[in-house]
Amino acid sequence: MTAAAPLMNFENLNVIYNQGEPNQVHALQDASGEIYEGEFISIIGPSGCGKSTLLHTLDGLIRPVTGSIYVNGHRVEGPGGEKAMVFQDFALMPWHTVFQNVAFGLRLQGRSEKDIRDHVMHYIRMVGLEGFEGKYPHQLSGGMKQRVGIARAFAVNPKILLMDEPFSAIDEQTREIMQEEVLKIMFKEKKTVVFITHSIDEAVFLSSRIFLMTVRPGRIVEDLKIDIPYPRTLETKLLPKYQEYKALIWNHLKGEVTRQYQRGEV
Template identity: 80%
Template sequence: METVVKTKTPILQFDSLNVIYNEGEPNQVHALKNVSGEIHEGEFISIIGPSGCGKSTLLHTLDGLLKATSGTIFVNGSPVHGPDGDRAMVFQDFALMPWQTVYQNVAFGLRLAGKKESEIRDKVMHYIKMVGLDGFEQKYPHQLSGGMKQRVGIARGFAVEPKVLLMDEPFSAIDEQTREIMQEEVLKIMLNEKKTVVFITHSIDEAVFLSSRIFLMSVRPGQIVEEVKIDIPYPRTLETKSLPEYQEYKQVIWDHLKGEVRRQYRKGEA
């Protein structure tokens, strides 16, 4: 992968985001506090932090599914006021429609956008083949393994050709062996399609393997307290994980995460 050239306008920019659930109520929760960041075209950004720190809240806010209490979000310089075709989400629980086939699930977003059936067919088949599911177009979700279901979700996200693909712990529900293969596959797709990805994970190994940069979050209220640039060239393979620098990055991330988890325990929230 070529070195990311930071353009004048980030593809995704967010500034001073605050999210407060049940604001003003006794059970008020300050989930995000003054969260800011910039993401440039072609980057793979992972967000990692202790459980309950607001990672998914941040992703859903960037997608427009959740409205921030305060702060701003811009995509290519235009303000975000809700969900839009320039962003697509891949969820951790697959979120497939069980009554629809693989083809229909991948086509869903395109049909919602009013695309012509000929265009839908070409794009759906392109992305089904890209995730290695050609031949399974007419299968239903209950006929697929966990890894195959997640591939359908990824194909659906890419099919609408968003500027930014948002992925919320997409591999958490699949076994470890499939997870490692899926990591390689997502990187291949991301590089081939020249996509920008924002990725939530609890796995330090996964974050280091996939990312060009990692945003490290604090305990709640969540803040981005550090950024780590991963200077390991793409393309990466599973052999990359044996590199000394790879292990060093993992230690840096663990040292941060360990400190935040200890803070969480001291606060009685773990």
């Protein structure tokens, strides 16, 4: 039986900021990986290791100095409809209502008003915001704003959802609720997710695999499979295997942060 081809693969990505200048920063070094359809991939590493740089490069927002990215065998040259980003700061337009924010990408696609309304209301209901479609961002809690961002990303029907620390700005209780909600939505909509987080607990709870990164210049040094079946609930966090994964990742991060101290970078 022939193995499935990866939905996304990236090879030997190098990103250098201010190349050739005295303040040159080598952010990513030879980063490579494969992502398969339906996976939830988390990227975790020490602060400043290039996690967000990698995610933005995969989206096509940053052009690498060397290396290549493919989605379904087609080379990524920039942002495209096969990918959508959810940002940590919500990135909502404050002058637009919930409905208008979710509809934004669909309007850029030139969809009909009926199609827009049907799609927008489907995703507003999906994230539990029905009845709030006429509200503005300043009238919403942090968790509700993040739900709008997730609905907006799903509405354009991307193959891959890229999430850059989407829960970092919300409280711990809401964060745990959102983790379960994102998994439910992901499986219901049959999406593939690439997720940046600083939280070991969050990465283990959500992920099918985790890419562990080194200190800058960031490299992926381990592709860790999380062998805990879905669906996952808060009770999953009590499993001995769950705690073993957390300890393994903590030891990796501790070693990398120690290297940062030794190099005088912290």
